[in-house]
Amino acid sequence: QVQVVESGGGVVQPGTSLRLSCASSGFTFSSYAMHWVRQAPGAGLEWVATISFDGSSVFYSDSLKGRFTISRDNSKNAVFLQMNSLRLEDTAVFYCAKGGSSSAGYFESWGRGTLVTVSS
Amino acid sequence: QSVVTQAPSTSGTPGQRLTISCSGNTSNIENNYMYWYQQLPGTAPKLLIYRNNQRPSGVPDRFSGSKSGASGSLAISGLRSEDEADYYCAAWDDSLRGWVFGGGTKLTVL
Numbered sequence: 318q319v320q321v322v323e324s325g326g327g328v329v330q331p332g333t334s335l336r337l338s339c340a341s342s343g344f345t346f347s348s349y350a351m352h353w354v355r356q357a358p359g360a361g362l363e364w365v366a367t368i369s370f371d372g373s374s375v376f377y378s379d380s381l382k383g384r385f386t387i388s389r390d391n392s393k394n395a396v397f398l399q400m401n402s403l404r405l406e407d408t409a410v411f412y413c414a415k416g417g418s419s420s421a422g423y424f425e426s427w428g429r430g431t432l433v434t435v436s437s
Numbered sequence: 438q439s440v441v442t443q444a445p446s447t448s449g450t451p452g453q454r455l456t457i458s459c460s461g462n463t464s465n466i467e468n469n470y471m472y473w474y475q476q477l478p479g480t481a482p483k484l485l486i487y488r489n490n491q492r493p494s495g496v497p498d499r500f501s502g503s504k505s506g507a508s509g510s511l512a513i514s515g516l517r518s519e520d521e522a523d524y525y526c527a528a529w530d531d532s533l534r535g536w537v538f539g540g541g542t543k544l545t546v547l
Contacts, residue, residue: 352536354482361439362474362482362525364536376535412481421529421536423472425493427481 319343319426323413326431329403337398337431339413346394347371350416352424353387353398355409355433365411368396370419403435441465443526443539450547454514457542459526460507465537467507469529473500476523476541485524486511513544521546 325337339351353365366387367376375387386399396413410430416422441461449455461467473486484493486502489509501512513520526539 361523361541362476362527362538364527364538367536378535379533417487423470423484423487423527424474424482424536425484425487427483429481 319415321413321415321426321428323411323428323431326411326433328434328436331404331435331437333403334399334401335403335433337400337411337413337433339396339398339428341394341396341413341415344415347391348419349425350418350420350422351387351389351396352414352416353385353396354412354414354424354427355407356412356430357406357409360409363409366398367416367421369421370416374420376421400433403433405435405437407433408435409433439537439540440530440533441526441528441537441539443524443542445540446543446545448545448547449513449516451516451518453516454512455516455544457511457513457524457526457544459509459511459539461528461537462507464532465507465528465530466504466509466526468531471502471504471509472527473502473511474525474527476525477519478522482525516546518546520544 389396414424415426417425470488474482476482489504490502
């Protein structure tokens with residue numbers, strides 16, 4: 318069955334960087350878009366970034382202002398989120414999701430999430 | 438404030454039929470597919486409805502989706518206590534070139 322498992326979360330100070338990883342299995346990874354979605358404590362879902370099946374197209378939430386970068390390694394069935402210049406308001410659970418198609422497809426299957434806490 | 442809006446909360450009693458609505462605009466819901474996600478307390482979101490009205494395998498037929506113009510709704514019939522959750526709508530936004538979520542509706546089963 319489809320599995321996506323996030324890792325790399327933790328407690329970091331404002332202004333620092335963190336790289337999240339998402340390991341996938343149970344489907345042909347190289348055929349599907351992948352997404353990152355976050356959820357701040359007590360808040361709703363916020364889309365972060367999407368990468369197409371081959372990495373040729375990437376999309377980001379305007380709210381990130383260029384601080385985050387999504388990438389993928391199809392040879393390792395993994396997608397990554399590089400987060401720079403972290404702010405207190407980036408504190409959230411970050412979910413990785415399998416896309417429903419090859420391009421910007423919807424969020425078909427979700428991981429359990431990894432918690433990022435930005436605190437001084 | 439999200440460009441896609443939902444009522445923050447709703448409630449119903451067991452066995453009741455209930456609808457949760459979502460309102461957007463031409464850039465998102467009207468010209469693109471609409472999706473619904475269920476988030477049970479303390480868990481990750483789960484896809485409930487895709488492409489306006491399609492149910493993934495395993496989702497009970499008590500859940501149904503519909504869309505008309507720039508608005509859509511999720512209907513839950515035969516409400517059960519285990520349906521108590523947060524429900525989010527989502528759509529691609531052509532103007533923002535990104536995905537937008539509604540703010541979520543918290544369903545309480547009385």
